[in-house]
Amino acid sequence: MSVLVVVECDGGEVKKSSLEVASYGSQVAQLLGTTATAVAVGEATEANLAKLGEQGITKVLYDAEPRLKDFVNGAYTKLIATAAQKEDSKVIVLANSNIGASVGSRLSVRLQASLATNVVELPKTDGGSFLVKRGAFSGKAFADVKLEGERKIIAVKKNSIEALHEAGKTAQVEGFSAQLTDADFADAPKQVVMQDQAGGILLPEADKVVSGGRGMKGPENWSLIEDLAKAIGAATACSKPVSDVDWRPHHEHVGQTGITVSPNLYIACGISGAIQHLAGVNSSKVIVVINKDPEAPFFKAADYGIVGDVFDVLPKLTQAVKELS
Amino acid sequence: MKFLVCISNVPDTTTKIAFTPDNKEFNKAGVQFVINPWDEYALTRAIELKEAQGGGTVTVLNVGEADTEPNIRKALAIGADDAIRVNAFPKDAFFVAQQIANVAKEGAYDVILMGKESIDYNGFQVHGMVGELLGIPTVAPAMKLDMSGNTATLEREIEGGKEIVQVNTPFVASCQQPMCEPRIPNMRGIMTARTKPLKVVEPIGDAPRTAVAEYALPPKKQGVKLIPAENAGELIKLLRNEAKVI
Ligand SMILES: Cc1cc2nc3c(=O)[nH]c(=O)nc-3n(C[C@H](O)[C@H](O)[C@H](O)COP(=O)(O)OP(=O)(O)OC[C@H]3O[C@@H](n4cnc5c(N)ncnc54)[C@H](O)[C@@H]3O)c2cc1C
Numbered sequence: 001m002s003v004l005v006v007v008e009c010d011g012g013e014v015k016k017s018s019l020e021v022a023s024y025g026s027q028v029a030q031l032l033g034t035t036a037t038a039v040a041v042g043e044a045t046e047a048n049l050a051k052l053g054e055q056g057i058t059k060v061l062y063d064a065e066p067r068l069k070d071f072v073n074g075a076y077t078k079l080i081a082t083a084a085q086k087e088d089s090k091v092i093v094l095a096n097s098n099i100g101a102s103v104g105s106r107l108s109v110r111l112q113a114s115l116a117t118n119v120v121e122l123p124k125t126d127g128g129s130f131l132v133k134r135g136a137f138s139g140k141a142f143a144d145v146k147l148e149g150e151r152k153i154i155a156v157k158k159n160s161i162e163a164l165h166e167a168g169k170t171a172q173v174e175g176f177s178a179q180l181t182d183a184d185f186a187d188a189p190k191q192v193v194m195q196d197q198a199g200g201i202l203l204p205e206a207d208k209v210v211s212g213g214r215g216m217k218g219p220e221n222w223s224l225i226e227d228l229a230k231a232i233g234a235a236t237a238c239s240k241p242v243s244d245v246d247w248r249p250h251h252e253h254v255g256q257t258g259i260t261v262s263p264n265l266y267i268a269c270g271i272s273g274a275i276q277h278l279a280g281v282n283s284s285k286v287i288v289v290i291n292k293d294p295e296a297p298f299f300k301a302a303d304y305g306i307v308g309d310v311f312d313v314l315p316k317l318t319q320a321v322k323e324l325s
Numbered sequence: 326m327k328f329l330v331c332i333s334n335v336p337d338t339t340t341k342i343a344f345t346p347d348n349k350e351f352n353k354a355g356v357q358f359v360i361n362p363w364d365e366y367a368l369t370r371a372i373e374l375k376e377a378q379g380g381g382t383v384t385v386l387n388v389g390e391a392d393t394e395p396n397i398r399k400a401l402a403i404g405a406d407d408a409i410r411v412n413a414f415p416k417d418a419f420f421v422a423q424q425i426a427n428v429a430k431e432g433a434y435d436v437i438l439m440g441k442e443s444i445d446y447n448g449f450q451v452h453g454m455v456g457e458l459l460g461i462p463t464v465a466p467a468m469k470l471d472m473s474g475n476t477a478t479l480e481r482e483i484e485g486g487k488e489i490v491q492v493n494t495p496f497v498a499s500c501q502q503p504m505c506e507p508r509i510p511n512m513r514g515i516m517t518a519r520t521k522p523l524k525v526v527e528p529i530g531d532a533p534r535t536a537v538a539e540y541a542l543p544p545k546k547q548g549v550k551l552i553p554a555e556n557a558g559e560l561i562k563l564l565r566n567e568a569k570v571i
Contacts, residue, residue: 071488096449105449108419108534109419109422131538137351143541145536145538147535190489192489194485276339285570303568305550320558
């Protein structure tokens with residue numbers, strides 16, 4: 001009986017969110033007095049998988065079937081279900097990502113498991129019950145959820161668990177075949193199109209985000225956002241009206257109807273802080289707001305604020321970062 | 326082609342969230358409920374596809390008690406043909422998925438659409454559960470959906486990009502922006518919605534697998550620390566030395 005952790009890999013590397021998930025899984029294993037095994041999906045190298053030992057993983061199962069490089073719901077579901085059966089796993093942990101949620105929800109039916117998504121803390125297991133804390137009401141609240149039954153699946157929200165780093169520890173990487181057939185790849189993507197990400201940082205995974213709203217006045221001013229983002233190593237984002245009028249692409253829109261982010265630092269420039277925008281960003285650890293209106297609602301949610309004109313303030317911030325290094 | 330669109334009834338997006346004194350339930354007092362914003366994408370796209378095909382039906386489905394009927398009528402006013410309400414409080418995602426799968430099986434629907442997730446529970450689970458219960462493909466979250474005969478071409482969001490996926494009917498998709506521009510009901514729609522059929526059925530299926538033990542509000546922020554615009558650079562020092570985030 002080991003805890004099974006699903007790690008997503010991309011271009012040979014384990015994704016940052018999966019390092020968090022691996023850390024979560026190995027801590028759950030410790031709580032239950034067992035070990036944590038990972039099953040890798042996507043394109044991985046053996047060396048990077050072995051490094052999952054640093055997150056407390058003992059063993060990694062890897063199916064080298066080349067068609068697993070891109071996400072295929074049917075194939076991933078079968079692969080993980082097979083690994084769970086092989087390991088007799090009662091607890092499966094995955095990322096609350098588009099892949100994790102797609103596979104996790106199918107797996108929960110296939111394995112007759114209870115499922116909690118959007119989980120932000122390690123479980124409480126006192127008195128035989130199994131409670132997890134999850135975000136609810138678009139980040140405006142939390143719920144402690146009791147997972148019933150023998151099998152449980154937990155999808156961990158990004159940036160909510162600190163990744164462990166026990167330098168030098170390695171996991172044993174084991175070849176594994178889930179005996180996938182052509183039928184399992186029936187829903188394989190016909191084409192995968194990657195978007196340009198500012199500085200190569202994926203918004204949903206980003207540790208820092210610089211975001212602009214209608215106060216930026218037009219797309220021609222976005223270099224101010226990009227310059228600061230580049231200087232501090234952040235991804236860029238925007239409010240909904242900005243993407244609605246195509247100043248920025250839709251995949252940068254954060255909020256209730258956009259992407260939910262929970263970085264360590266969120267810098268909002270010329271954004272009013274409407275409740276629907278806050279819903280997607282209010283679990284950020286530190287929020288900085290720059291707005292010329294001192295009454296902007298965003299200041300109520302902020303840790304640091306500057307009442308001022310973004311066109312004046314942003315270059316000063318970028319300059320100050322450059323002076324630091 | 327028969328479309329089934331699942332809608333949930335959620336607190337209006339501007340609602341200040343509060344719970345009952347024992348923190349066990351959401352406090353509905355004075356709260357306006359709306360169709361889940363993500364579900365509006367699913368509903369509008371189904372109606373658009375039906376119109377483009379010049380035939381077929383759009384059925385809306387809600388798992389909920391009688392108080393959800395105003396929003397079911399609103400979906401009919403937007404352009405759905407008929408509606409089914411499974412008469413039960415939606416206890417958890419698995420319970421809801423079972424009800425949807427039962428209705429879908431019974432009615433032999435070709436396309437089952439829903440929103441990416443509900444803005445109250447934020448589960449992002451029901452799509453996959455329904456697909457697995459019915460043994461059909463799921464595409465989630467979908468940003469684009471086109472149909473040609475029985476084949477659908479979808480754009481599915483992945484972290485950092487998108488996938489173009491083709492599936493044959495029947496299938497399930499969970500929808501998000503920018504799939505379409507959600508429609509609002511017009512006067513004629515509101516008038517005709519009153520006479521459209523709304524069937525109420527009783528739930529079947531197993532017990533829920535999860536239960537909320539308690540809700541909590543996030544801890545209050547300390548209050549904002551303001552830095553004068555003239556000394557904007559000071560902020561960067563605070564972010565490094567005090568907040569330790571850069
Ligand atoms: C169902 C629903 C879902 C929604 N989902 C989302 C969502 O997911 N994400 C989202 O963002 N919104 C969402 N919205 C929209 C939301 O309600 C707000 O309309 C939106 O967030 C406002 O964007 P904004 O702050 O950029 O623009 P505005 O409200 O126009 O605010 C612009 C701000 O910029 C400031 N400003 C102007 N010029 C300057 C300057 N030179 N320097 C400094 N500050 C300046 C102004 O003081 C103002 O506060 C949703 C709405 C609904 C109804």
